[in-house]
Amino acid sequence: MHQHGIGVWVAKRRLKSPDRVALVHGDGATMTYGQFADAADRVSAVLRQRGVGKGDAVAYLGENSPEFLQVMFGAAQVGAVFVPVNTRLAAPEIGYVLADCDARVLIHDPEFATPVAAALPAARPPYVIVTAEGTTDLPGLARLARAVDAGSTGRTDTGPGDPAAIVYTSGTTGRAKGAVLTHGNLTWVALNCVVDYDVVSTDVALMISPLFHVASLGMGALPVILKGATMVLEKGFEPGRALAQIARHGVTMLSGVPTTYQLMADHPAWASTDLSTLAKLTCGGSAVPARILHAYETRGLSFSQGYGMTEASPGVTALPPPMTRAKQGSVGLPHFFTDVRITDPTGAVLPAGVVGEIEVAGPNVFPGYHGRPEATAEAFTADGWFRSGDLGHLDADGYLHVTGRLKDMIISGGENIYPAELELLLGEIDGVLSAAVIGVPDERWGEVPWAIVTVREGASVDTDTVRAYLDGRIARYKLPKNVVIVDELPRTASGKVRKADLRARFGG
Numbered sequence: 001m002h003q004h005g006i007g008v009w010v011a012k013r014r015l016k017s018p019d020r021v022a023l024v025h026g027d028g029a030t031m032t033y034g035q036f037a038d039a040a041d042r043v044s045a046v047l048r049q050r051g052v053g054k055g056d057a058v059a060y061l062g063e064n065s066p067e068f069l070q071v072m073f074g075a076a077q078v079g080a081v082f083v084p085v086n087t088r089l090a091a092p093e094i095g096y097v098l099a100d101c102d103a104r105v106l107i108h109d110p111e112f113a114t115p116v117a118a119a120l121p122a123a124r125p126p127y128v129i130v131t132a133e134g135t136t137d138l139p140g141l142a143r144l145a146r147a148v149d150a151g152s153t154g155r156t157d158t159g160p161g162d163p164a165a166i167v168y169t170s171g172t173t174g175r176a177k178g179a180v181l182t183h184g185n186l187t188w189v190a191l192n193c194v195v196d197y198d199v200v201s202t203d204v205a206l207m208i209s210p211l212f213h214v215a216s217l218g219m220g221a222l223p224v225i226l227k228g229a230t231m232v233l234e235k236g237f238e239p240g241r242a243l244a245q246i247a248r249h250g251v252t253m254l255s256g257v258p259t260t261y262q263l264m265a266d267h268p269a270w271a272s273t274d275l276s277t278l279a280k281l282t283c284g285g286s287a288v289p290a291r292i293l294h295a296y297e298t299r300g301l302s303f304s305q306g307y308g309m310t311e312a313s314p315g316v317t318a319l320p321p322p323m324t325r326a327k328q329g330s331v332g333l334p335h336f337f338t339d340v341r342i343t344d345p346t347g348a349v350l351p352a353g354v355v356g357e358i359e360v361a362g363p364n365v366f367p368g369y370h371g372r373p374e375a376t377a378e379a380f381t382a383d384g385w386f387r388s389g390d391l392g393h394l395d396a397d398g399y400l401h402v403t404g405r406l407k408d409m410i411i412s413g414g415e416n417i418y419p420a421e422l423e424l425l426l427g428e429i430d431g432v433l434s435a436a437v438i439g440v441p442d443e444r445w446g447e448v449p450w451a452i453v454t455v456r457e458g459a460s461v462d463t464d465t466v467r468a469y470l471d472g473r474i475a476r477y478k479l480p481k482n483v484v485i486v487d488e489l490p491r492t493a494s495g496k497v498r499k500a501d502l503r504a505r506f507g508g
Contacts, residue, residue, distance in 0.1 A: 043074025095122030431459025
C-alpha cells in the first residue's frame with residue numbers, strides 16, 4: 001500500500017506535531033493537528049461505510065470550517081475526489097455541478113438545505129449528509145464510525161497523478177467546467193508557496209476568503225498544513241472582525257483581493273489596530289491600486305501580488321514585496337516550479353515586451369477538464385503548455401505583465417486596447433474604488449472603451465474628470481468614451497469581474 005497523495009498529510013502532521021494548533025474557528029475554539037487527523041480518519045470511515053472508493057466524487061457545500069478540511073482529507077484518504085461547491089451558486093448551478101461530477105456523496109452545512117433541496121431533482125447523490133446535528137449529520141455518523149488508525153489499511157493507494165479534487169472554474173467565459181487537480185498538482189502548488197512566500201511552521205494565517213475557491217485552498221490552506229502552521233478560519237469577511245482577529249491571534253499571513261484590503265484600510269479601527277505581527281500579505285484577482293499600496297505602506301506593510309488560474313492550482317507568478325513599487329503593474333516572476341511563455345497566434349514564442357497569449361507549464365498545471373476531452377485538447381498546445389486565454393508580456397527582467405483576456409481585448413479603429421492597462425490607471429483616481437473596462441460597439445471605430453466604476457461616497461467622478469486624468473498618461477485612442485458609475489461590479493467568488501455581465505448590461 002502506497003499513499004503518496006495529500007491524504008497522508010494530516011496523519012504525518014499527527015506524528016510530527018500532534019499538539020500544535022492546526023485550526024482556530026468560531027469564537028476561538030482550537031483543534032490540534034492530532035485532533036484534526038483523528039477527525040479526518042473518522043470522516044474517511046464514514047465515507048467507506050457508504051461505499052466511497054477511489055475516483056468517487058465527494059461534494060462539499062459549506063463555509064470555511066474544520067469540517068470542510070476534514071472532509072477534504074478524509075476523502076483523499078480513501079482515494080475519493082473532493083469537489084468544493086461555491087456557496088454563492090443558485091440551486092440550478094449546484095445541481096449542475098453535482099450532476100457533472102456525478103457526486104456519490106454531498107456533505108453540506110444546514111443553512112444550505114433549501115438550495116440543496118431545490119438542486120437535488122437535477123442530481124441526486126446516493127448520500128446527503130449535513131455537517132451539523134440532525135438525523136443524518138456528520139458528527140453523529142463520525143461518532144458511530146470506526147476511527148481508522150494511521151497505520152491501517154484504511155487508506156487507498158494513490159499517487160501524484162491521481163485526481164484529488166475537481167474545482168469548477170468561475171464561469172467568466174461561459175458555463176463552468178470542472179478542472180481536475182491531481183495530488184501532484186496540489187502538492188507542487190503548496191511547495192511553490194512555501195518557497196516563494198516563505199511559509200514557516202510558526203505562521204498564523206487568517207483565512208477570510210472562501211476555501212471553495214482554489215486560491216484559498218491551494219495557496220492558503222495546503223501550504224499552511226504542509227508546514228504545520230496555524231489557520232484562523234473565518235466563515236466570511238467583515239473588515240472590522242478581520243482586523244480584530246489579526247490583533248487577537250497574532251496573524252502573520254493574510255490573503256485577499258484589492259477590495260478586501262481597501263475595506264480594511266477604510267474601517268474606523270484601521271489606525272488603532274495592532275498589525276505588528278503581519279508579515280506576509282498576498283493579493284490576487286487584479287493589480288493593487290497605488291492608493292491601497294500607500295495605505296499599507298504607511299503601516300509598514302507591503303504586498304506579494306500574483307497571477308494564476310484554477311487550471312494551475314492556481315499559482316502562476318508572484319511579485320515579491322521588495323519589487324512592488326519598482327515593478328508596479330507587474331504580477332511578478334513565475335513560481336519556482338512553474339514556467340511561463342508568451343506566444344503569438346501561430347504558437348511562436350515572442351520576445352520580451354511583445355504582447356501575446358500567456359502559456360503556462362509545470363507540475364501544478366492540471367491534466368484536463370472533467371468529462372470534456374475536446375475542451376482539454378483545445379486548452380493545451382501540441383508541446384503541452386496550457387493556453388491561459390490571457391494576454392500579457394514579459395519584460396526584460398522576466399516579470400509578467402497581464403494586459404487582459406483575449407476575448408476582452410478591445411480593437412478600436414484597428415488599434416488594440418488592453419483593459420488591464422486602463423483599469424490600473426483608473427484605480428489611481430481619487431474617489432474610484434474599483435473599475436472595469438469593456439468594449440462597446442461603435443459605428444465609426446468598431447469598438448470603443450467604456451469604464452464601469454464604483455466610487456467612494458461623496459466623491460465627484462464623471463467622464464470628463466476621468467478623461468482629464470488619463471489624458472497624457474495613455475494614448476488618446478485608449479481614453480474611455482464613457483464612464484458609468486455603478487453601486488458594485490459583478491464578481492465571481494474569486495473576485496474577478498464578470499465582464500460578460502457588464503457587456504450584456506451596457507451593450508458590449
